């Protein structure tokens with residue numbers, strides 16, 4: 001049974017008002033709200049369990065370690081990784097992508113190629129540009145058509161023996177477009193021995209993730225976009241690849257032995273987890289996974305798809321609205337502008353006065369904005385607790401903004 005009111009009752013923040021109006025929170029692609037079960041786990045950690053992990057003989061340290069490792073196993077199941085030590089705790093997608101780009105440095109040479117897509121977030125562009133600067137490799141980009149859909153025949157042409165990395169997102173944060181990663185991975189495997197990296201920041205909150213079936217080498221996502229606290233994230237990497245590659249940060253936790261003559265590194269996952277982790281946050285990420293499991297992925301996806309379909313249908317009735325990626329297969333996001341009426345942030349400010357939280361601007365995807373020749377869009381993005389009434393409020397708000405700004 002999918003009971004939206006019961007789900008909403010788990011999010012205290014949804015009861016608050018903003019500017020004297022009930023909060024309508026439609027900025028979930030930036031960060032989701034956190035259910036009380038996740039907040040309670042954070043609170044309980046700091047009031048009952050707080051201790052550093054892995055290196056303590058005392059009871060609290062052992063309990064904190066057990067809880068964090070239990071969370072790691074929950075996340076292993078959540079993404080269907082073969083081993084729990086393939087699950088590395090990070091601060092978020094950005095850190096995961098930077099980590100991967102850094103540890104691949106020795107694997108690339110001048111004139112090797114890295115393929116990304118036009119639909120990437122800056123955090124799946126800049127780390128690869130930095131890797132190109134370090135190695136002399138070249139960045140290649142899969143283009144999009146006027147609907148924002150990746151042009152896969154161009155991808156075929158880009159693939160060659162020079163391709164050493166293919167890194168794409170599963171879902172675009174700016175437009176919500178679902179990319180054909182199965183096809184991208186299959187073609188990459190068939191034609192190259194490149195590493196395949198999937199940015200799952202916008203898919204992990206919505207989809208059932210199976211990294212083994214997907215057959216990617218790396219999969220990264222952020223906890224805070226899927227009901228967990230800020231400063232949490234996951235990097236999944238295939239065992240044999242992570243074992244063969246060098247560490248990222250050096251420091252405590254990641255060593256086996258350390259002397260002035262040299263250091264040997266710990267095994268997985270600790271080799272990639274230098275320093276004190278966000279223990280409370282990492283445990284709470286496990287609670288967020290429990291929250292999603294309890295509702296069930298099918299329910300989450302069906303509800304969010306219904307919201308998107310409803311929002312798109314209602315918004316398209318407004319004269320002069322342009323939805324970017326309107327004809328593409330999408331999830332969770334509707335990104336639009338009102339033709340001839342000011343800039344996106346003006347619409348966002350009017351909506352905010354009505355208690356409606358949306359994001360405006362380039363959404364850390366300036367290449368997409370340049371492609372459409374715009375400075376930014378208004379982006380409404382959905383989570384499992386959003387309602388059809390909230391979409392109605394959004395549509396009314398957009399109509400009001402149009403009246404006020406034209």
Ligand SMILES: Cc1ncc(COP(=O)(O)O)c(C=O)c1O
Nearest residue numbers: 092093094121123169173201222
């Ligand atoms: C597709 C995508 N990749 C990467 C990121 C970066 O995530 P974070 O800021 O949590 O590191 C985001 C955040 O919006 C995103 O949507």
